Amino acid sequence: NAGVMQNPRHLVRRRGQEARLRCSPMKGHSHVYWYRQLPEEGLKFMVYLQKENIIDESGMPKERFSAEFPKEGPSILRIQQVVRGDSAAYFCASSPYLGTSGSYEQYFGPGTRLTVT
Amino acid sequence: KQEVTQIPAALSVPEGENLVLNCSFTDSAIYNLQWFRQDPGKGLTSLLLIQSSQREQTSGRLNASLDKSSGRSTLYIAASQPGDSATYLCAATFGNEKLTFGTGTRLTIIP
Numbered sequence: 001n002a003g004v005m006q007n008p009r010h011l012v013r014r015r016g017q018e019a020r021l022r023c024s025p026m027k028g029h030s031h032v033y034w035y036r037q038l039p040e041e042g043l044k045f046m047v048y049l050q051k052e053n054i055i056d057e058s059g060m061p062k063e064r065f066s067a068e069f070p071k072e073g074p075s076i077l078r079i080q081q082v083v084r085g086d087s088a089a090y091f092c093a094s095s096p097y098l099g100t101s102g103s104y105e106q107y108f109g110p111g112t113r114l115t116v117t
Numbered sequence: 118k119q120e121v122t123q124i125p126a127a128l129s130v131p132e133g134e135n136l137v138l139n140c141s142f143t144d145s146a147i148y149n150l151q152w153f154r155q156d157p158g159k160g161l162t163s164l165l166l167i168q169s170s171q172r173e174q175t176s177g178r179l180n181a182s183l184d185k186s187s188g189r190s191t192l193y194i195a196a197s198q199p200g201d202s203a204t205y206l207c208a209a210t211f212g213n214e215k216l217t218f219g220t221g222t223r224l225t226i227i228p
Contacts, residue, residue, distance in 0.1 A: 048215055056213065105163060
């Protein structure tokens with residue numbers, strides 16, 4: 001069972017370009033989370049998605065950032081018109097169906113390191 | 118506000134010693150607490166998950182405890198090895214599914 005996969009692992013964009021980060025959850029996992037780790041800072045929650053639904057986007061910047069998890073294919077985190085402050089490591093995590101018994105363990109991918117020049 | 122704190126930010130320990138890493142949280146309505154390891158430039162490796170109904174979990178040389186009343190969790194590492202050198206992160210969920218992370222403890226095991 002392959003782990004959480006993210007690509008690309010490294011991404012360089014010039015200011016004003018768009019960045020698209022992809023995340024394929026572990027097999028059987030229907031919940032995806034995106035976190036951001038700014039240089040010398042801790043990981044911060046961005047968004048929580050299930051298939052075709054955004055459940056919690058309370059950590060997403062109001063502008064330029066969007067996320068989706070379509071019925072087919074990977075989850076995508078899109079950053080439009082990138083700025084230098086967007087340079088960070090972006091991590092995706094997945095967990096299985098939660099049911100009613102509480103949270104399950106989140107498994108993290110290797111991250112995408114975005115550099116904005 | 119729900120916060121997770123890890124002190125100290127860095128710790129150096131001679132090889133072979135047992136050690137304890139600390140994590141504190143502000144909300145006793147915690148669902149889960151998860152300990153991770155992060156190597157430089159790498160992703161996060163999940164070490165242990167403690168659900169709110171549990172007091173501790175063990176995996177090999179690692180033992181994690183959870184005390185909701187005092188708002189504390191500890192990660193105990195027995196017989197430390199140089200390969201244990203990494204940043205250790207604790208993270209909690211509080212009534213929702215998002216993880217709130219501490220800023221980590223950077224552990225160095227001295228050969």
